[in-house]
Amino acid sequence: xxxxxxxxxQPNPFRTYRxxxxxxxxxxxxxxxxxxxxxxxxxxxxxx
Numbered sequence: 001x002x003x004x005x006x007x008x009x010q011p012n013p014f015r016t017y018r019x020x021x022x023x024x025x026x027x028x029x030x031x032x033x034x035x036x037x038x039x040x041x042x043x044x045x046x047x048x
Contacts, residue, residue: 017026 011030013030014027015030017028018024019026
């Protein structure tokens with residue numbers, strides 16, 4: 001029988017954002033974002 005883990009979950013190091021103009025999903029590192037991604041950050045990530 002399986003046992004539930006008592007370890008705390010780690011925070012997700014990535015955040016996703018859907019560009020409203022292109023409809024593409026963009027994955028950004030959570031440390032690069034504060035609250036909501038700015039379009040300039042998303043465009044820079046896409047171009048890299």
